Amino acid sequence: MRSLTRRTALTAAAATAALSLTLTACGSDDGGSGGHSGHDSTKTSASASASAPSGRHNKADVSFAQGMIPHHRQAVEMAGLAASRASSSQVKKLAADIKKAQDPEIRTMSGWLEAWGEDVPEAMPGMDHSQHEGMPGMMSSKDMEELKKASGAAFDTAFLKLMVQHHQGAVEMAGTEKRKGAYGPAKTMADDIIKTQSEEITVLNKLLGKG
Missing domain, CATH: 1.20.1260.10 (Ferritin, core subunit, four-helix bundle)
Structure with missing residues (x-):
């Protein structure tokens, strides 16, 4: 009985860990996508600034x-x-x-x-x-x-x-x-x-x- 209880507890712990990893991965995908997009935007902005002549002109x-x-x-x-x-x-x-x-x-x-x-x-x-x-x-x-x-x-x-x-x-x-x-x-x-x-x-x- 003690052994069965221990196996049940281990199985529940494993399931919880798996669920946590899955949620983390999903969060990472969403956050990573958003973060990557932001990084590209920053790079594009920096690139545009670098190629533009310094100082405003009209x-x-x-x-x-x-x-x-x-x-x-x-x-x-x-x-x-x-x-x-x-x-x-x-x-x-x-x-x-x-x-x-x-x-x-x-x-x-x-x-x-x-x-x-x-x-x-x-x-x-x-x-x-x-x-x-x-x-x-x-x-x-x-x-x-x-x-x-x-x-x-x-x-x-x-x-x-x-x-x-x-x-x-x-x-x-x-x-x-x-x-x-x-x-x-x-x-x-x-x-x-x-x-x-x-x-x-x-x-x-x-x-x-x-x-």
Whole structure:
């Protein structure tokens, strides 16, 4: 009788243990599924964050970069003419400074657009200036052709006058970015453009005898 009672107790204990394991397994399946789903969601979110450009940007930032790149390219092209056409050493130095400052900014803004999945304005030999003539301060194709034909003192005067207009346009565009943009680095660049090109406008005007 004692042996029978012991066997009955062992059988009940085994059944209870089996039931417990089954419930645990079921709970593990449900919890595991939910936990796995949550893990995937976290991984996906982290992956998306890693692939996205750092910092929030908006349409104004995109417009700023897409507009300022060709604007800078024209200034660099104008500055490149000074090396062989200008007669004033001051004009040549100023042109070299403009090229040195704006070339890296073109590369930086191109990188932003690529990171944002936006179109980068194409750089073409013999830049077509007509498509950008409505942009603040941009030279027309006619202006650029006349500048290319000039040399000596005539080039110096034309270069200085055109670059004042060009810089004023860049300052205007940078001001729009400061007011409407959201991307920190773009707003910082806009600050730099306003500061640097405003100072250069003062120098340009002095060389023109206006300051």
